[in-house]
Amino acid sequence: MPDLRPAAAGGGGRRGLLWPALVALAAFAVLVGLGTWQLQRRAWKDALLQRVEARIHAPPAPLPPPAAFAGLTREADEYRRVAVRGTFDHGREALVFTVRGTDAPGPLKGQGFLVVTPLMRADGPPVLVNRGFVPLDRRDPATRAAGQVAGEVEVTGLLRLPEEASWFVPANDAARRAFYRMDPAEIAAAVGLAGAAPFLVDADAAPVPGGLPEGGGTRIAFPNRHLEYALTWYGLAGALAGVCAALLWSRRRRRAA
Template identity: 55%
Template sequence: MTVTTEHPVTADATGHPRRARLAFVSAMLILTAVFIGLGTWQVQRLFWKLALIARVEARIHTDPVPPPAPAQWGTVSTEKDEYRRVAATGTFEHHKSVLVQAVTERGGGFWLLTPLHLSDSSTVLVNRGFLPADRRDPAARAAGEIVAGPVTVTGLLRISEPGGAFLRSNDPANERWYSRDVAAIARAKGLGSVAPYFIDADATPNPGGLPVGGLTVIRFRNSHLVYALTWYGLAVMAAAATITLRRRLI
């Protein structure tokens, strides 16, 4: 008769295989490192966001400067230029204006975007301000919309908003705009050399009171500290679980 002897599987006091618990400890160690890395990344993002907020606060309170010229358009960026206070002088092309759907502190309505033709033959779109929904018809707002001759617009430089809004794409063919997409508006209106940004006009009153400028919302979502604390908390929990299991294996 042949007798076969099998090596028993090493188990801990609860009967679970030792190797499975070692694997679990290793997984917890990896998770701890991952959570610490994610928490540290969020701390870095927090300091980046605070620096961005400080830069923007400084920009909006400085004296206006000329907007970037065509030779500088390729270097315009959100981090470097957005919300910079600028002043541009030119002539409005009112017949090429577009209305972009907007929701503001004054309720729902539209932004009135009008091309401003500059002396260097380039064009920059100007968000002249907010129009209530009942002023969509040009005949209902002509007195305040039309500004003849050269005009100087002071406001904040904003970066183009391509594509449209959430679940709503811009429809140039039917004059339905949900975002201030500079390139798409330029194509739809047959504009020439157009800046890759637009200007949000300040609160300087327009004739007749409309459109209403100066409604730019400057707000930055900053939840990085909460995220960092969450990841670090998970790291502490994973480390505690690792230590507890490790002690049981010794």
């Protein structure tokens, strides 16, 4: 009579666990790697915040010379405090749509525009200056004529490189002079300004006749949730390890029984 009892499953069972174990180990390594990468990003972000904080409170320096324009970088030059002299060309003013939240500096909030005006310099190429915020109903320069200052002025502010494109911000429409993102090359081309510097200067909160535009609205804010993300990845790695340990322990108990 044939023996119908099942063969011992020890070796085959262990082989059956090999691939799931390898997949779990690879997933664990990936999760730990992502957590470590977020900690590295946090260290980089902390260093960036320290550099920016030091720059915005430093004494103003002259603008970089044209020979240095091509070498400007965000890490080395963004938010440098600068001073520049020149005469505003109000006839080529451009407006960049924006919304100022309740946490924005200054008393004016809500929808409006950032007024970008070419500053014509005797000792260098023109530079676009973000003079500050005006509400929707003060879009027309005639409604803020006192702020259209004439003659040579000195502007102190922060050097800003072009804003990076985002899925959440509409593209600029230079043909209609409808701007939603600070891009000095596009703005300069739209207003017919040749040879402009490849950056802007965000004017500080120095008083302006009539009170508009309202300067000093540069947001010095960098999301820094990397520690939270790192703990999330490490937590998932720990949970995966716990699940695998529980499955192995349960299997051993079944085999022992």
